[in-house]
Amino acid sequence: MAVLLIAEHNNKELRPFTLNAATAASQIDSDVHAVIIGQNSADAAKQLSELPVVKKVLSVEGAHYENFTAENFTPVIVKLAENYSHIVCSANTFGKNLMPRIAAHLDTSQVSDIIKVISPDTFLRPIYAGNAFATIKSNDAKKCVTIRPTSFDPCESTGGSAAIEKVDPSEEFSNTKFIKREEIKSDRPELGTARIVVSGGRGMQSGDNFKLITEIADKLGAAIGASRAAVDAGYISNDHQVGQTGKVVVPDLYIAVGISGAIQHLAGMKESKVIVAINKDGEAPIFSVADYGLEADLFEALPQFMEELNKLNTIQK
Amino acid sequence: MKILVAVKRVIDYNVQIRVKEDGTGVVTDNVKMSTNPPDDNAIEEAVKIKEAGKATEVVAVTVGEEKAQETVRKALAVGADRGIHVKVDGILEPLAVSKILQKIVDKEKPDLVFMGKQAIDDDCNQTGQMLSALLNWPQATFASKIDVKDNKLEVTREIDEGLETIEINVPAIVTCDLRLNEPRYASLPNIMKAKKKPIEEIAASDLGVNVSPRLEQLKVEEPPKRKAGIKVANVAELVQKLKNEAKVI
DSSP states (O other), rough: EEEEEOBBBOSSSBBBBHHHHHHHHHHOHHHHHHHEEESOHHHHHHHHHHHHTEEEEEEEEGGGGOOHHHHHHHHHHHHHGGGGEEEESSHHHHHHHHHHHHHHHTTOOOOOOOOOEETTTTEEEEEEEGGGGEEEEOOOOSSEEEEGGGGGOOOOSSSSOOEEEEEOOOOOOEEEEEEEEEEEEOOOOOOOTTEEEEEGGGGGGGGGHHHHHHHHHHHHHHHHEOOHHHHHOOOOOGGGSTTTTBOOOOOOOOEEEEEEEEHHHHTTTTTTTTTEESSSOOOOOOOGOOEEEEESSSSHHHHHHHHHHHHOOOOOO | OOEEOOOEEEOOSSOOOEEEOTTSSSSSSEEEEEEEEHHHHHHHHHHHHHTTTTTEEEEEEEEEEEGGHHHHHHHTTTTTTTTEEEHHHHHSHHHHHHHHHHHHHHOOSSSEOOOOOOOTTOOOOOHHHHHHHHHHHEEEEEEEEEEETTTEEEEEEETTTTEEEEEESEEEEEEEGGGGOOOOOHHEEEEEEEESSOOEEEEGGTTOOOOOSSSEEEEOOOOOOOOOEEESHHHHHHHHIIIISSSSO
């Protein structure tokens, strides 16, 4: 039986991690079908049909799908699941909210946040904030799997031409009502997919001081991250949080500024290719994962860093 | 309004995890255990709602081995009224826990069920959503703000893009984010008082729920170690290394 991928989108276009989830789905079985549930989401459905790994697109439209409420999505996916061996989506807040609801209806023990497909029934996943890796075999007839997007490359986005099939919507779940979404719009790259991330921690001491980070991020074309301590202190909004309960990032370069390196933060960034730590406490645990550590006062180091960057003839983007 | 809060006993968040040499799991002997951190937020929120006069009773429930009862006792010390301990040994998957909690909900008939959004041991992030599926109740996951309005809750959820606000009708499930509130510490007099609060013990086997695992944990191993890095003397050296050695800028 084929694998059913749940597409994540904003009704206009696919959200980028759908491509990573598609790669994971295709590693489970080459026969990948993708369901897209939304309102006026035809453009996103077309985009989905162009992913070469997707063999068929199932499109479900309805006004009650506009805001991606798990209570509305679940019945239609549960019904489609009859024809599939696996249901797959990203382990971001979209998938984390949705998949367990589906799994419970299917009486399946979900496998969350996998980082590797070992075989169609066996997966590798981090536990204890990534301090251990568990190899898990699922013995359920239907498998519900969420994938860690940064552990799978995005699939090709053009060249495919899968058929798009309409599927009837299910009834609306009336006890949950969407009110509003406050998205922080930014011209910077998305944190989850950025090539470079510059993150600040409690050492930044104030929200205003984050401008030292913003400046460097803009120079490098980087996304801005933060430790939970910095978000809790109100220096920066929650969508910047990197860590066990925030986002997991795997950029080519991660620059941690004024971040001590609690286990919970390391869980979100220690797979980065190159890690830089700038901290005035030479004993800070962040130095244990840093490729390049600079023991310095960040309020002196960051302006100097900016100066040095300005001296460079070229900066990779 | 009656609030049921589910709490889990996990390895304390400050403990450096060690993987067992035989690959069967992580070392738990002589390791400090605590309540799963966001479950503390769940208890705190329930107690605050009761203190605001919007709830009549807060019941703390845990599912697990003998010692899991410590987490219920701690919940009682910070303001829960009574406890329930569903006793079961061995590995429990979120699906099994949610089925057990469903039985407790059938028995207790709470208006709200709160719990942490994720346990920091298995990092599954499933139980609340599964329970709300089994009950066909609305779910408000990753909550960082809860407003109780008659028979509705307005909940702000932390999502990847920022914040989302939803309104859910009671009865409902809420899974709590660490930013929901600042959990209080138990005072000594309250710890003493908590010892007199009742904890009902129920054997999982009496609930008629099949809790046998569906997943096999074939191996637990250490993640690959990063090779040790270097300390640079100054910012100029750092930028040179990034440019010419790591070639990332």
